[in-house]
Amino acid sequence: MPGQKLSFPGRNYLFAPGPTHIPTVVQNAMNVPMEDHRAPDFPELVKPILRDLKKVFLTKTGTPFIFPATGTAGWEVALANTLSPGDKILTSRFGQFSHLWYDLAKRIGLEVELIDTKWGNGIEIEKFKKALANDKDKKIKAVVVCHNETATGVTSDIAGLRKAMDQVKHPALLMVDGVSSIASVEFRFDKWKVDIAVSGSQKGFMLPAGLAILCFSKKALAMRKTAKCKRCFLDIQDHINTNKDGFFPYTPPVNLLRGLRVAIDLLLEEGMENVFARHKRLANGVRAAIKAWGLKLAASSPKWQSDTVSAIWLEPGSKNNPDGKKAMEVISIAYHTYNISLGAGLTQVAGKVFRIGHLGDNNETRMMAALGAVEMAMIDAGIKFTPGSGTGAAAKYWTSNPNKALKKKKKK
Ligand SMILES: Cc1ncc(COP(=O)(O)O)c(C=O)c1O
Known part of the structure; x- marks a missing residue:
């Protein structure tokens, strides 16, 4: 279509914290x-x-x-x-x-x-x-x-x-x-x-x-x-x-x-309680990945960690963000090379964070796509971490904490 960005092959996955995927x-x-x-x-x-x-x-x-x-x-x-x-x-x-x-x-x-x-x-x-x-x-x-x-x-x-x-x-x-x-x-x-x-x-x-x-x-x-x-x-x-x-x-x-x-x-x-539980499970898996990458969240305490969006903190001047440009680089590579949208750092935290949205129409498979694409973008951007560590940690978390609501549905 005139003027519209082609997202073929595949599609542009939205892992900014909104707009989210439309079922x-x-x-x-x-x-x-x-x-x-x-x-x-x-x-x-x-x-x-x-x-x-x-x-x-x-x-x-x-x-x-x-x-x-x-x-x-x-x-x-x-x-x-x-x-x-x-x-x-x-x-x-x-x-x-x-x-x-x-x-x-x-x-x-x-x-x-x-x-x-x-x-x-x-x-x-x-x-x-x-x-x-x-x-x-x-x-x-x-x-x-x-x-x-x-x-x-x-x-x-x-x-x-x-x-x-x-x-x-x-x-x-x-x-x-x-x-x-x-x-x-x-x-x-x-x-x-x-x-x-x-x-x-x-x-x-x-x-x-x-x-x-x-x-x-x-x-x-x-x-x-x-x-x-x-x-x-x-x-x-x-x-x-x-x-x-x-x-x-x-x-x-x-x-x-x-x-x-x-x-x-x-x-x-799905039931509102199940919606809440699904978001918690998905967020826990994403947080397990971030921890395994050796990276930190912007949220200063676990009590404040959001189950809808994780802001990953790359301290400017640190080994992973020496020039203060790495967060933007990850976002740009993720978008241009792997066709996913991540959230940028806004105003006070511009250049210091990139954000993964995990709200809305998501399951483990979709989130695994996001984590995999983030890993590839981080490799390309020169972030130091062990490739596969985050996706591995998330897989471990999600397989040992299955979606209980889905299990019940299958039994019926
Ligand atoms: C917490 C929060 N409040 C308000 C807004 C503003 O909403 P809108 O962009 O729909 O006007 C946003 C947008 O992302 C938001 O995340």
């Missing part, structure tokens, strides 16, 4: 003629999607919303529909995405108390607890955090954060960016008493980019009545008015909704 059944479901979004039977598509999204978020009481947008707009939906200019939020920055949400909050006129944290760490709960305990006048209206910092491969403890908020009896809303965690790793909207969860379609939901997918608690929903941040396209009230009858306030991307229908079916058929 064939999802792809096929989207490849349908355009539909009338005001057709009388359109609600038969929309209402069950909104109902079943609750099962993905693990909520009975939350209200999901779908915007034709991306995760970034989801951040704005969360803040603008609940807060007013000058309201104070408490957040932490420990990577590019937690930085961007902080930046967005400031740019829409909120006051931000920032806990600046070393990249590679996650949310430092004690610091949040202290800041909330010191907030005697309850000026902080929302605690705003990134569950899975995709830039550094760091997952934070949201259940622990909620516990700390409750211990100091702080009434702030809990807003969580789950763009690279929801529909992949453990995320429990009701149990963790999350007030707003933000996600996007191109990661755990295994779709093209184009949908911001959110969930609001009753408490967060009620705050739209007092929120004075300016909003129009991103106003949840227009969705509330139309979603109840199975419609949208404007033309929705119907083909993406067709794909979302099937993606949700796949997730629920």
Whole structure:
């Protein structure tokens, strides 16, 4: 096709942490003629999607919303529909995405108390607890955090954060960016008493980019009545008015909704607990490979290691990255020579990391392809390691820790 990069032979494998591979059944479901979004039977598509999204978020009481947008707009939906200019939020920055949400909050006129944290760490709960305990006048209206910092491969403890908020009896809303965690790793909207969860379609939901997918608690929903941040396209009230009858306030991307229908079916058929367990197993195998290569993760502690993305740390000036260019070289060789996409280091960690995404439609075989291609790219880039050590370690891990859900299915 004119202008399109040919990926033949084989295909370009996506091991950046999003967009992720689209399952064939999802792809096929989207490849349908355009539909009338005001057709009388359109609600038969929309209402069950909104109902079943609750099962993905693990909520009975939350209200999901779908915007034709991306995760970034989801951040704005969360803040603008609940807060007013000058309201104070408490957040932490420990990577590019937690930085961007902080930046967005400031740019829409909120006051931000920032806990600046070393990249590679996650949310430092004690610091949040202290800041909330010191907030005697309850000026902080929302605690705003990134569950899975995709830039550094760091997952934070949201259940622990909620516990700390409750211990100091702080009434702030809990807003969580789950763009690279929801529909992949453990995320429990009701149990963790999350007030707003933000996600996007191109990661755990295994779709093209184009949908911001959110969930609001009753408490967060009620705050739209007092929120004075300016909003129009991103106003949840227009969705509330139309979603109840199975419609949208404007033309929705119907083909993406067709794909979302099937993606949700796949997730629920596997079962959310099995989805979480699969991501953990795959991540453990990838981490076994990284360890066997003699390399380190950007995540500074095992408690923060992400099950959706591993950021591999190549210290500039070290034997494996003497000129600070090796991480980019691995990514470039992987792409041009072996036809796979890895994640690059962003801003503060540019040139220091390359990232392997292991979320979405993946199994051992796909991840083995990624590890094999990374090994070849590292050989070509002159990284010192024993070829085969990583793939061998991952094979050992995955064969001695088989996918239990798959075994049960076979027995039936
Ligand atoms: C954790 C996280 N939050 C937010 C975003 C922004 O989402 P989008 O690019 O869909 O606007 C990303 C994108 O990768 C992300 O990883």
